[in-house]
Amino acid sequence: MNLDIVAAFTYGILAFIGGIIGYIQAKSLVSLLSGSISGLLLILAAYFQLQGQTWGSILALIVTAVLVVVFGFRLVKTRKFMPAGLMTILGIVALGVMVNQMVALR
Incomplete structure (x- = not known):
């Protein structure tokens, strides 16, 4: 399993x-809906990856x-x-892992 899959799943x-x-x-119903979606x-993205x-x-x-x-x-x-x-920092880390993996695959 690639690190970008782990990052997507964990952040999800x-x-x-x-x-x-x-x-x-x-x-906050907005928090529930936006967080759930x-x-x-x-x-799902991690699963399809x-x-x-x-x-x-x-x-x-x-x-x-x-x-x-x-x-x-x-x-x-x-x-x-x-x-x-916290979510901004964790998101930036996850984003960095994902971008790094995409660049490495090219």
């Missing part, structure tokens, strides 16, 4: 769990990039490390 699990926690703590998309589907890598890259931007803006707006700062 974190996004999914984060959405549930956001709903439980703040009763983005988390499931990343988990595992199956050898190239578009799974592209999907994981796009979803992760969007999440990094969203959490980055939220971090600037709220100036709170949890959850925006």
Whole structure:
């Protein structure tokens, strides 16, 4: 299993769990929906990458990039490390792993 698959799967699990926690703590339906959708998309992308589907890598890259931007803006707006700062940092790491793997394959 490649490191980019692990990164996509792990970040997807974190996004999914984060959405549930956001709903439980703040009763935020937006957190639940966005965390669930983005988390499931990343988990599916990791699964399709595992199956050898190239578009799974592209999907994981796009979803992760969007999440990094969203959490980055939220971090600037709220100036709170949890959850925006943590998810931004973890997203940048995951994005770096994914891009590195895509470059290495070319």
